[in-house]
Amino acid sequence: MFLSVANLTKSYQTGITTKVLKGLNMELGKGQIGVMLGPSGSGKSTLMNIIGGVDKADSGTVEVADVCVTDLNDNQLVEYRRGKVGFVFQFYNLIPNLTVAENIEVISNISKNPLPLDEILEAVGLTDKKNRFPRELSGGEQQRVSIARAIIKNPLLLLCDEPTGALDSNSSRGVLTLIQNINIQFGTTTLMITHNSAIADMAHTVYKLRDGKVAETAHNTELIPAERIEW
Amino acid sequence: MVLRKRIRRILLENKGRYIGIFILIFIGSFSFIAFKGFSGNYERLINEFAQKNMQEDVSFTGYEQIEDISSLEQETGAIIDTHKYYDVPLHHERELRLISISHKVNIPSVITGRMPKYPREILLSPNFYDTYGYEIGDTIKINDDMFEVVGTVALPNYVFPLKYINDVIPPPGFGLGVIATDDMDVFPDAVTVYTARFTDRDNVKAQVTGLYNSITQKGLMLSEWMDASANKRIRMAWATISGSKAMSVPVPTAMFLLCCLIVGLMIWRMVRSESIIIGTLYAQGYRRKELLQHYLSIPLMVSFIAGLAGSLLALPTIYPTIKLMVTLYYIVPFDKVVHSLTDIVLGALMPVIFLGLASWAVIRKELAKSPAELMKGDIQKAKVNVLERTLKLDYLSFNNKFKVREQLRSIPRLIFLLFGVMAASFMMLIGFTINNSMTTVFSSEANTSFNYSWEYSFKEAKQGTPVSGTIPFNAIRSHPEGRESIEFYLTGISTDAPYVYDLVDGKGNELSKEQVNISYLLAKRLNLSIGDRITVVNKLDGKSYYLVIDGIAQTYAGQFIYMPLSDFNELIGMPTDSYKGVFSKATIEYSPEELSGIKDLKNMVNSMDELMMPMMMVVVSLTIIASIIGVIIIYLVTSLTIEESRGSISLLKVFGYRSKEIKRLILSGSSPFVIAGFILGIPVMLISATALYRYLGEMINLALPMILNPLHAVISFTLLYAVYEFTKLSCGRKLAAIPMSDALKAGME
Numbered sequence: 020m021f022l023s024v025a026n027l028t029k030s031y032q033t034g035i036t037t038k039v040l041k042g043l044n045m046e047l048g049k050g051q052i053g054v055m056l057g058p059s060g061s062g063k064s065t066l067m068n069i070i071g072g073v074d075k076a077d078s079g080t081v082e083v084a085d086v087c088v089t090d091l092n093d094n095q096l097v098e099y100r101r102g103k104v105g106f107v108f109q110f111y112n113l114i115p116n117l118t119v120a121e122n123i124e125v126i127s128n129i130s131k132n133p134l135p136l137d138e139i140l141e142a143v144g145l146t147d148k149k150n151r152f153p154r155e156l157s158g159g160e161q162q163r164v165s166i167a168r169a170i171i172k173n174p175l176l177l178l179c180d181e182p183t184g185a186l187d188s189n190s191s192r193g194v195l196t197l198i199q200n201i202n203i204q205f206g207t208t209t210l211m212i213t214h215n216s217a218i219a220d221m222a223h224t225v226y227k228l229r230d231g232k233v234a235e236t237a238h239n240t241e242l243i244p245a246e247r248i249e250w
Numbered sequence: 251m252v253l254r255k256r257i258r259r260i261l262l263e264n265k266g267r268y269i270g271i272f273i274l275i276f277i278g279s280f281s282f283i284a285f286k287g288f289s290g291n292y293e294r295l296i297n298e299f300a301q302k303n304m305q306e307d308v309s310f311t312g313y314e315q316i317e318d319i320s321s322l323e324q325e326t327g328a329i330i331d332t333h334k335y336y337d338v339p340l341h342h343e344r345e346l347r348l349i350s351i352s353h354k355v356n357i358p359s360v361i362t363g364r365m366p367k368y369p370r371e372i373l374l375s376p377n378f379y380d381t382y383g384y385e386i387g388d389t390i391k392i393n394d395d396m397f398e399v400v401g402t403v404a405l406p407n408y409v410f411p412l413k414y415i416n417d418v419i420p421p422p423g424f425g426l427g428v429i430a431t432d433d434m435d436v437f438p439d440a441v442t443v444y445t446a447r448f449t450d451r452d453n454v455k456a457q458v459t460g461l462y463n464s465i466t467q468k469g470l471m472l473s474e475w476m477d478a479s480a481n482k483r484i485r486m487a488w489a490t491i492s493g494s495k496a497m498s499v500p501v502p503t504a505m506f507l508l509c510c511l512i513v514g515l516m517i518w519r520m521v522r523s524e525s526i527i528i529g530t531l532y533a534q535g536y537r538r539k540e541l542l543q544h545y546l547s548i549p550l551m552v553s554f555i556a557g558l559a560g561s562l563l564a565l566p567t568i569y570p571t572i573k574l575m576v577t578l579y580y581i582v583p584f585d586k587v588v589h590s591l592t593d594i595v596l597g598a599l600m601p602v603i604f605l606g607l608a609s610w611a612v613i614r615k616e617l618a619k620s621p622a623e624l625m626k627g628d629i630q631k632a633k634v635n636v637l638e639r640t641l642k643l644d645y646l647s648f649n650n651k652f653k654v655r656e657q658l659r660s661i662p663r664l665i666f667l668l669f670g671v672m673a674a675s676f677m678m679l680i681g682f683t684i685n686n687s688m689t690t691v692f693s694s695e696a697n698t699s700f701n702y703s704w705e706y707s708f709k710e711a712k713q714g715t716p717v718s719g720t721i722p723f724n725a726i727r728s729h730p731e732g733r734e735s736i737e738f739y740l741t742g743i744s745t746d747a748p749y750v751y752d753l754v755d756g757k758g759n760e761l762s763k764e765q766v767n768i769s770y771l772l773a774k775r776l777n778l779s780i781g782d783r784i785t786v787v788n789k790l791d792g793k794s795y796y797l798v799i800d801g802i803a804q805t806y807a808g809q810f811i812y813m814p815l816s817d818f819n820e821l822i823g824m825p826t827d828s829y830k831g832v833f834s835k836a837t838i839e840y841s842p843e844e845l846s847g848i849k850d851l852k853n854m855v856n857s858m859d860e861l862m863m864p865m866m867m868v869v870v871s872l873t874i875i876a877s878i879i880g881v882i883i884i885y886l887v888t889s890l891t892i893e894e895s896r897g898s899i900s901l902l903k904v905f906g907y908r909s910k911e912i913k914r915l916i917l918s919g920s921s922p923f924v925i926a927g928f929i930l931g932i933p934v935m936l937i938s939a940t941a942l943y944r945y946l947g948e949m950i951n952l953a954l955p956m957i958l959n960p961l962h963a964v965i966s967f968t969l970l971y972a973v974y975e976f977t978k979l980s981c982g983r984k985l986a987a988i989p990m991s992d993a994l995k996a997g998m999e
């Protein structure tokens with residue numbers, strides 16, 4: 020399996036101990052889209068951060084493309100994130116004083132074989148807005164910039180944490196279509212987090228996170244195009 | 251108000267920054283009070299001394315005695331007194347100028363001990379007394395007599411105890427000894443000096459001229475006429491004190507303005523980032539005044555404490571500084587320091603006013619918005635400023651683009667960095683430059699290889715062929731027409747032998763002795779080039795002469811015009827072969843009655859080292875202060891930059907940027923501005939130093955060349971840049987401390 024997580028546990032200490040992940044297992048095949056469903060506070064972001072190498076698990080393993088992420092030290096994690104992972108966040112996280120093109124360049128600047136900027140801008144439909152600053156764009160457009168930024172290095176794994184969480188339904192549909200198209204065009208393995216179950220229809224695999232574990236895994240035989248998702 | 255608890259927390263969270271601001275304000279207030287207190291008190295001491303002890307307005311020596319002094323006094327409204335002086339060599343190369351006590355003008359003031367009461371008692375100048383460890387009761391053998399030391403003394407006409415009027419500092423080993431008039435009689439060759447002070451203190455200058463005219467009309471021949479306003483023994487102290495007084499303004503102002511910029515910036519950022527809180531507080535009934543108070547309290551508190559601390563701690567430095575100065579440099583009686591309450595209040599309150607106004611101006615606008623507007627948090631979003639928007643950076647590499655954008659993000663921050671570095675480099679460079687100018691002049695004098703060892707001046711002009719092995723000269727002390735503060739000797743020298751030392755022009759070619767040659771510094775001061783005409787006025791009799799400059803001598807030693815002796819004599823209407831002095835390689839035994847002075851040319855420059863010490867100390871302390879300021883400014887800017895870029899830094903970490911790469915992107919973008927600040931500091935320094943030098947020139951007839959040694963510029967720059975790199979390095983920890991969760995948790999835009 021391209022991505023496999025085994026017996027992952029994680030807890031936070033804030034005076035009291037909050038166990039967030041309690042022996043979580045999951046797998047995702049190469050080139051597939053996975054959607055993780057779960058209520059707010061269930062630990063989705065925590066899981067995603069561990070897979071992405073920005074947080075550390077207490078125990079258990081995460082393997083991505085035969086690399087055991089949970090074994091890596093801080094420097095190796097930097098290289099792992101740099102080389103293999105693309106991130107898309109709920110609140111876009113664009114750098115406000117960089118233009119659209121420059122925000123994307125933030126990533127191409129450190130990747131070995133970045134895709135051509137123009138091609139990416141074309142793919143996300145922002146060619147004519149590449150010299151704008153983030154605050155001059157709508158939420159949906161900003162999220163598209165953030166997707167462009169995530170995929171320009173052609174990552175092995177694309178992690179999207181509630182990418183539509185801050186968007187209205189129309190913009191959401193556009194963003195999801197974009198993610199689906201990228202998956203088809205580049206074969207990027209994608210793990211997407213959401214608390215919106217309607218999105219599940221566009222995924223190859225759907226996980227339901229409950230009580231710190233994956234309670235349910237479903238495989239869709241037929242994928243619904245993202246533009247047809249109903250809210 | 252509960253809000254007050256936050257103040258402590260805010261101060262603690264940003265303690266590095268507030269400490270930096272504290273130090274800048276402290277330096278500002280400290281230097282204000284120290285310079286002001288020093289110069290104010292010293293000025294007072296000198297004034298009181300001049301007034302109480304009847305400092306001369308003019309002194310003169312004549313070829314014959316003035317018989318009827320009292321009628322001259324009545325005629326001119328002057329109090330005229332006489333004293334005698336005589337230089338005696340002591341053992342160990344020491345030398346005392348014995349001066350007889352006068353009672354009407356230039357009355358000596360006993361500092362320690364008592365006035366001479368019995369025969370063979372002597373008061374010493376405190377510099378001499380201290381340097382050689384004399385004690386009251388010691389005896390000094392002068393010729394064959396034993397004099398008993400009865401104390402130390404200050405003389406109004408020797409505030410700066412120069413041996414020769416054109417010396418830069420008193421030669422080593424030289425001191426003053428005040429003795430009773432009767433004791434002076436054992437030195438038959440003592441010179442009689444007339445001194446005069448006018449009772450009417452208005453328009454002294456005109457009265458001096460009047461006195462001169464009265465004397466010359468009586469047909470008395472004067473050999474020396476020294477106006478107090480051109481007398482370095484009297485004026486030098488003034489120059490230093492006004493210089494120090496002038497310094498009491500720009501340094502603190504620069505510090506306070508820098509603090510205004512940075513504090514304004516910090517408070518503004520705080521208020522903006524807290525706009526939602528502010529809006530909420532408004533909505534719940536807080537008044538604008540209360541919030542204004544809350545945000546102003548931090549800058550007001552910090553500036554008040556720093557200003558007060560700086561002012562108060564500066565006070566105890568005044569006494570020892572003056573004490574040292576009155577003993578070793580400008581000798582006046584010193585009883586106590588008078589502190590000016592106004593100054594202390596100013597020192598403490600100025601920064602409060604500066605910073606209070608700056609902060610108020612900055613937050614007023616934000617606080618004026620409606621609660622609804624504030625709560626929307628709209629203004630929290632990073633706006634893109636004009637520069638960022640208009641600059642087209644497409645041709646740059648991403649890294650450079652990023653760096654440029656990072657720097658342009660906050661223009662006030664950039665200005666602060668630029669001005670701060672400018673101020674720091676200014677201080678370093680001016681220290682070096684002053685030192686440099688002094689060194690150049692003195693080493694130019696020291697390295698001059700004199701063709702003669704001795705200069706003998708005669709009381710009366712001689713005629714005919716001088717003693718063999720000597721070269722005759724004739725000179726008048728003069729000033730250019732209309733500029734009395736510039737004083738120099740116009741000297742005619744025999745063309746038969748080399749000059750006192752060899753003079754070359756700008757190309758290194760030896761200057762012809764058959765022409766009129768002016769020294770470089772004097773030419774520069776008068777703005778003269780070859781072929782220009784100058785009108786020279788004889789200081790003694792006011793007659794003026796026209797000269798055309800033929801050559802400019804490349805030397806930093808002194809201000810002079812040399813011309814052939816015969817031409818000179820013709821010009822001033824003397825017989826062509828007359829001369830008033832000779833230069834000589836060997837000592838010559840002239841009879842003491844003939845001589846008015848002997849100068850040891852080679853020993854003139856020995857005093858250089860002593861002058862260099864305080865200069866070096868000034869440079870070193872300026873450099874240290876400049877470095878501290880540099881560190882603080884760069885630290886403040888760097889820490890603000892990191893703070894403002896928290897989001898970006900965190901994000902870059904998530905994306906897999908290595909810490910070195912992040913550091914380079916975020917921090918090294920300021921390098922060009924550090925360099926630009928330094929470069930801007932150079933012209934600012936040159937302009938200020940030129941003004942300072944011109945001022946010194948007017949005050950004490952001291953001409954200094956402005957030389958910025960490239961090596962010193964390189965040293966200053968290296969130092970500053972090292973400070974910058976070091977500060978960046980130490981801020982690396984701050985960078986490392988920013989967690990990735992910042993980016994993961996919330997949206998930035």
Ligand SMILES: Nc1ncnc2c1ncn2[C@@H]1O[C@H](COP(=O)(O)OP(=O)(O)O)[C@@H](O)[C@H]1O
Binds near residue numbers: 031032033064065
């Ligand atoms: N840094 C942290 N410290 C303490 N508790 C945390 C931290 N991050 C997350 N949590 C807690 O862990 C749980 C899961 O959080 P998260 O993974 O963000 O949930 P989700 O993304 O599913 O909404 C929550 O209860 C949250 O309060």
Ligand SMILES: [Mg+2]
Binds near residue numbers: 063064065180
């Ligand atoms: Mg989450």
